Amino acid sequence: MAIDGNDFLRDIWYFAMPSAALKPGEMRDKTLLEEPLVFARTSEGKAFALRDICPHRGIPLSDGWFDGKELECCYHGWRFAPTGHCTCIPSLTEDQEMDVDAIRVRPYPVEERGGGIWVYMSADPRGRAEPKMAPPDLPEVTTLGPGLTERMIFPSHIDHAVIGLMDPAHGPFVHQSWWWRSKRSIHEKAKRFGPAEYGFAMLRHQPSSNSAAYKLLGGTPTTEIRFRLPGIRIEDIEVGDKRVCNLTTVTPIDRQTTEIHHMMYWNVGWAGALKPILRVFARKFLGQDRDVVVKQQRGLKYDPNLMLINDADMQAKWYYRLKKAYGGWTEGAFENPVRETTLRWRS
Template identity: 50%
Template sequence: MFLTDLWYFGACSQQLEPGALLPIELLGQPVLVGRGFDGVAFAMRDICPHRGILLSGGRLVEKNGETQVECPYHGWRFGTDGQCAFIPSLTDEQAAHTELSKISNQRFHVREQQGLIWIYQGKNQPADDPISLDLVGNAAPKLITSTVFDCHVDHAVIGLMDPAHIAFIHRQWWWRTEKSVHEKAKKFGPVPNGFSMLPHIPSSNSFLYRLLGAKPETEIRFQLPGIRVEYIRIGEKYVVGFTAVTPMNAKQTKITIVAFWDHPIVSLFPKWLIRKALDVFVGQDRDAVNAQQKGLAYQPNLMLIHDADVQAKWYFALKKAWETSQKTGTVFVNPVPTKTLKWRS
């Protein structure tokens, strides 16, 4: 159902103060993301091993300098590694005979970099190398927004990467108009775990690109499991849009957009206006994908046709190659070629 042995986007750093708990749903499981009093983020299954209540209803406590999650029901405590540390109902004698080390909650590996918190999903240990995501140094996110699509992650991913819907779903004066549709040719190539629409001068049919001034250069990358990053470089300045497409369960997918920039023209706009524009934009995708579910409920045969749908084909090929490498224990071989795709949009 979902790809494993991968890092999934969990939350943004700024959503989690020290001592805070954040419940999320990831790959059909409730996950508790927290930040210890020492500032270190952690994640564990959000289900108490005792009697199954959600741990996120509890609180974080500090004991001998260590952060512990306290269950709201009977007060069992767990270290941030998921290990049971305390059962309040035990008498001294019972406690002496109870091996707390045999009681633990499933914990997940967490990495935090560039203002983003990543949660590892998989049976194998994650590799030591950093998550290959070339954002913008250590710049903090300037803006975050999110929404939920009522669909399986595959439809959210291919719905966001598909170029042919733009002139229909996103028809608005500041982005695309009916008349602005023209033939395009874009060169693509493989990147770690995905593919890139290689750096190019973007189409002149967007008012927003024109606003950024002299010759912006754009690159759009997609990486498994569902990460899209759009880089716009204007001389020394940049605007970067990071989108995480994260499966909550088989029928809901969370879309989180995080923007980074140091471009003075973008800074002139109030953030609420930029967020509003992003919400309108991604809301149009959400409405389309949600409407699509009504047709998909009848399990029609679907088509992927010509170059406009090749990115979707690559996504499925990447998934298949990933699953094959997991099953056979072999090295992942990226199936994406270097290729120019042509379409009208």
């Protein structure tokens, strides 16, 4: 089963950190899905990740040293290559024969795209299985690297973070502000949705006229918003040859802590000058989403029954259906439970 006891999907790629957060020769410890990992980048620039536990006596490898090639444990100096194989046990005398190479720390497949480090969290505790698929496909403009990166911690399980971020009906209440929308601007929406890779998409459309932020781009923008398991939202905006992409990734740290990264990419020269303003808006926006999740936790601790209504909560229903289908998927092509349809709601 590709779903674990914490309700985290396994055998799937998660966003771990922005590429810029790991310089050549650096290592960084990070808990993901309640597992301790150490990420490092060789002096040649290749990122890798290992389980952050020395197989000798269990001390975190991140407490040791990294010389840009190998990790060295701080306790007895055992050394480990990026593949996880042990390369040296300093206490061995010349005549003591030991197959050092057979000792291996669990490696995690790592790939970089869109200026981010992605890690494959396998269900196999030794991590020997090959990834079932590649990391998410991102729009072309993401190869330029993010112009803006924001990070936020939500004190909730990933499920509530994901459905809170994708929820179309909370906008006028949670995100009230002059530059986005107000309660008075509520009107009926009808949007076409369809299945997409390991998820679903709000098919390409012209965004609603009450979003003042889009007007900045001039012309008539069209937007496609894709959601993909385990919690990746890709908003792809086109205006003529201008492209803007918003990438939001949701990654569980543990059962009660979820990390959100929001990255913006653009090929619009002048957008760089707007960075300070964009940053303020992105922070405010994400902060509003986090604050409402913080309030929600006060109710959720009593484990109440919850409701998902049509059509405003349909995307949340799809998320749970997709997660269940993925969790039970063992062979053949993945069967996406989402069908093309129009959803209608007021927001």
